Amino acid sequence: xxxxxxxxxxxxxxxxxxxxxxxxxxxxxxxxxxxxxxxxxxxxxxxxxxxxxxxxxxxxxxxxxxxxxxxxxxxxxxxxxxxxxxxxxxxxxxxxxxxxxxxxxxxxxxxxxxxxxxxxxxxxxxxxxxxxxxxxxxxxxxxxxxxxxxxxxxxxxxxxxxxxxxxxxxxxxxxxxxxxxxxxxxxxxxxxxxxxxxxxxxxxxxxxxxxxxxxxxxxxxxxxxxxxxxxxxxxxxxxxxxxxxxxxxxxxxxxxxxxxxxxxxxxxxxxxxxxxxxxxxxxxxxxxxxxxxxxxxxxxxxxxxxxxxxxxxxxxxxxxxxxxxxxxxxxxxxxxxxxxxxxxxxxxxxxxxxxxxxxxxxxxxxxxxxxxxxxxxxxxxxxxxxxxxxxxxxxxxxxxxxxxxxxxxxxxxxxxxxxxxxxxxxxxxxxxxxxxxxxxxxxxxxxxxxxxx
Numbered sequence: 001x002x003x004x005x006x007x008x009x010x011x012x013x014x015x016x017x018x019x020x021x022x023x024x025x026x027x028x029x030x031x032x033x034x035x036x037x038x039x040x041x042x043x044x045x046x047x048x049x050x051x052x053x054x055x056x057x058x059x060x061x062x063x064x065x066x067x068x069x070x071x072x073x074x075x076x077x078x079x080x081x082x083x084x085x086x087x088x089x090x091x092x093x094x095x096x097x098x099x100x101x102x103x104x105x106x107x108x109x110x111x112x113x114x115x116x117x118x119x120x121x122x123x124x125x126x127x128x129x130x131x132x133x134x135x136x137x138x139x140x141x142x143x144x145x146x147x148x149x150x151x152x153x154x155x156x157x158x159x160x161x162x163x164x165x166x167x168x169x170x171x172x173x174x175x176x177x178x179x180x181x182x183x184x185x186x187x188x189x190x191x192x193x194x195x196x197x198x199x200x201x202x203x204x205x206x207x208x209x210x211x212x213x214x215x216x217x218x219x220x221x222x223x224x225x226x227x228x229x230x231x232x233x234x235x236x237x238x239x240x241x242x243x244x245x246x247x248x249x250x251x252x253x254x255x256x257x258x259x260x261x262x263x264x265x266x267x268x269x270x271x272x273x274x275x276x277x278x279x280x281x282x283x284x285x286x287x288x289x290x291x292x293x294x295x296x297x298x299x300x301x302x303x304x305x306x307x308x309x310x311x312x313x314x315x316x317x318x319x320x321x322x323x324x325x326x327x328x329x330x331x332x333x334x335x336x337x338x339x340x341x342x343x344x345x346x347x348x349x350x351x352x353x354x355x356x357x358x359x360x361x362x363x364x365x366x367x368x369x370x371x372x373x374x375x376x377x378x379x380x381x382x383x384x385x386x387x388x389x390x391x392x393x394x395x396x397x398x399x400x401x402x403x404x405x406x407x408x409x410x411x412x413x414x415x416x417x418x419x420x421x422x423x424x425x426x427x428x429x430x431x432x433x434x435x436x437x438x439x440x441x442x443x444x445x446x447x448x449x450x451x452x453x
Contacts, residue, residue, distance in 0.1 A: 036180020122150030233386030261362035
């Protein structure tokens with residue numbers, strides 16, 4: 001009996017199953033990571049950088065294999081899967097290139113005589129709990145900065161991504177990391193709790209749902225462990241003015257359908273100023289309606305299936321419930337198995353459940369607002385605070401809106417602009433930490449003060 005299985009969402013076929021680890025295997029994984037931490041931390045940063053750069057190279061060398069696995073596991077269109085592997089490689093390589101900045105001493109100006117520096121030292125063994133929607137990219141965001149610092153990794157992937165988990169472990173093993181530098185575990189939730197509680201493990205990072213984040217944070221808090229949370233989002237896409245509305249509409253389509261609509265930082269709430277609402281919505285509906293969910297193995301596929309038929313059923317329930325409560329369906333709202341048609345709702349009010357929910361799939365809600373102030377108020381009227389998107393031709397307005405939005409990230413006149421050097425993370429119920437960029441290297445590190453008189 002195992003929860004770890006590859007079930008192709010496009011066909012419903014169970015491709016492979018993997019045995020859940022025994023408790024003895026879990027203990028062995030922790031012991032290996034603990035022993036590896038001593039070896040890895042002792043290596044000079046320049047030597048660690050060589051290994052980390054090799055991890056990036058192996059991602060690129062094995063791109064076809066990794067991408068094909070992702071398509072089987074969660075229905076990602078093949079072109080997007082290949083792009084994800086390239087991005088994961090770029091992220092890992094960023095930390096090899098910047099390892100001197102990450103590990104350098106930080107001199108302090110002091111009031112007395114002598115000197116003081118903050119020296120960054122590794123914490124030791126870290127536990128990562130990763131989601132299914134970006135099997136390679138999510139892992140790279142966690143491992144890159146932490147391996148650069150000198151920490152070692154125990155990694156629990158999502159139960160529907162066991163093949164990705166094995167392929168990634170092989171990459172890290174073949175890179176030249178010491179034994180225990182990166183250890184994959186097929187662990188149950190109960191075993192994961194035991195790993196977090198183990199005194200040899202110094203911190204835990206989870207990317208996933210609010211429910212998963214709350215459960216992990218509770219266990220970590222009980223055991224006084226550092227925890228990093230990257231959770232859900234319901235990002236606003238605000239349109240206040242546009243030189244070319246067609247370009248803005250295409251950006252909205254791209255932002256909503258990326259990764260089959262299954263991204264925590266995807267645009268999900270489209271907030272359009274009154275003067276542009278009718279034209280934008282008409283073009284948006286036409287653009288969404290023109291996209292057909294199809295075979296993810298085809299190079300020209302934009303929208304594949306959701307990650308599972310269960311995921312599609314859950315999205316269908318949300319849409320049906322919204323319609324029962326009075327929302328208007330502008331397009332879509334139907335599915336075949338795990339394939340879900342691009343969907344757009346209107347006339348959603350705060351009394352409806354969907355107003356405060358995250359739609360994890362190719363579905364969104366469009367809202368009409370009177371002006372900038374109303375747009376910002378609606379954008380902030382959510383328990384989430386991950387990303388946000390603002391389209392305007394007014395530079396001063398862009399600055400004002402960016403300052404007033406309660407989110408960890410604001411992208412102005414651009415979508416899908418994530419990059420290795422840019423920090424990623426949110427506020428409110430979207431999380432507590434930052435990944436990517438140099439800020440990611442400050443999450444799990446001992447900022448040790450050394451004061452010399």
